[in-house]
Amino acid sequence: MTNKYNIPAIGFGTFDRRDEVGVRVITHALELGYRHLDTAQSYDTERECGEALRRSGLKRSEVFLTTKVTGANCAAGKLIPSLERSAENLGVDAIDLTLIHWPVTPAGRLDMRTYLTELAEAQARGLTRLIGVSNFTIADLDEAKTILGPGRLANHQFERHPFLQNQKLVNYCQYNGISVTCYLPLARGRCAGDPVIDRIAARHGATPHQIALAFSLNQGLIVIPTSSKHERIAENFAARDIVLSPDELAALAGCDRAERQINPAWSPAWDQQPAMN
Ligand SMILES: NC(=O)c1ccc[n+]([C@@H]2O[C@H](COP(=O)([O-])OP(=O)(O)OC[C@H]3O[C@@H](n4cnc5c(N)ncnc54)[C@H](OP(=O)(O)O)[C@@H]3O)[C@@H](O)[C@H]2O)c1
Numbered sequence: 001m002t003n004k005y006n007i008p009a010i011g012f013g014t015f016d017r018r019d020e021v022g023v024r025v026i027t028h029a030l031e032l033g034y035r036h037l038d039t040a041q042s043y044d045t046e047r048e049c050g051e052a053l054r055r056s057g058l059k060r061s062e063v064f065l066t067t068k069v070t071g072a073n074c075a076a077g078k079l080i081p082s083l084e085r086s087a088e089n090l091g092v093d094a095i096d097l098t099l100i101h102w103p104v105t106p107a108g109r110l111d112m113r114t115y116l117t118e119l120a121e122a123q124a125r126g127l128t129r130l131i132g133v134s135n136f137t138i139a140d141l142d143e144a145k146t147i148l149g150p151g152r153l154a155n156h157q158f159e160r161h162p163f164l165q166n167q168k169l170v171n172y173c174q175y176n177g178i179s180v181t182c183y184l185p186l187a188r189g190r191c192a193g194d195p196v197i198d199r200i201a202a203r204h205g206a207t208p209h210q211i212a213l214a215f216s217l218n219q220g221l222i223v224i225p226t227s228s229k230h231e232r233i234a235e236n237f238a239a240r241d242i243v244l245s246p247d248e249l250a251a252l253a254g255c256d257r258a259e260r261q262i263n264p265a266w267s268p269a270w271d272q273q274p275a276m277n
Pocket residue numbers: 012013014015016038039101134135157158182183184185186187188189190209210224225226227228229232233235236262
């Protein structure tokens with residue numbers, strides 16, 4: 001499945017993929033076939049992504065690049081210069097997708113009108129082709145729609161895996177034409193040992209982590225797993241070929257236990273799942 005923005009459905013997450021070791025791992029992912037890299041100003045891996053892109057020999061147009069604007073750069077007058085630095089770090093003229101990393105910081109909520117207006121201006125100037133957000137609640141997305149108008153946000157990135165399905169947020173995004181990127185799609189490597197996932201994996205001759213990725217991919221969502229290990233990078237990429245039946249998707253939907261892993265004290269609470277309303 002694909003999305004209307006042609007964002008490659010499997011991206012390679014680059015949190016912690018720093019320095020020369022990181023460049024080699026990212027280059028390996030590109031050589032294996034990944035065509036989407038997920039970085040952020042706060043990860044300090046934009047340079048590594050740019051270097052891997054050059055080493056891979058791929059054309060710029062063949063690899064989709066996402067970065068995220070950190071809270072400090074959401075203050076008035078800071079976003080556009082920060083994005084110019086991101087483009088320079090990546091060694092590109094324009095970024096494919098720029099997200100606001102969080103609507104809050106430990107110091108409190110950021111001024112949405114300020115950062116979204118500047119993000120839209122960055123897009124108008126051609127610094128970024130698409131714009132989006134990350135870690136927004138439905139109320140935040142509604143506020144963004146009021147500020148920008150409908151249809152402007154191309155993507156929302158938030159935590160999603162079989163144990164935290166965030167289905168209410170997924171449904172909202174799909175209804176509003178916002179593509180969804182699932183971060184922590186492997187639940188940080190904790191998907192083995194669940195009887196439902198293990199049973200479906202055995203039926204497909206796949207691993208539990210491949211089934212976790214296939215679960216979101218089969219619903220038209222984007223996933224950005226990462227690994228430091230070559231064999232796992234290949235294993236995760238191969239999940240794109242797994243087709244799950246409606247019964248299997250229904251069984252996996254039953255694995256949700258609202259098990260959130262990225263949960264800083266200052267973070268907004270996720271919207272409740274439909275079943276919990
Ligand atoms: N927007 C946001 O706020 C936000 C927050 C968090 C993350 N992200 C993005 O999401 C990406 C992915 O998140 P993440 O790295 O935290 O979580 P993840 O991709 O769910 O899990 C990565 C962990 O799983 C292990 N792993 C990878 N493949 C595996 C496999 N096939 N079998 C078993 N274990 C496997 C890895 O260990 P090994 O390295 O040992 O293989 C690593 O510890 C990040 O790199 C980043 O780009 C975004």
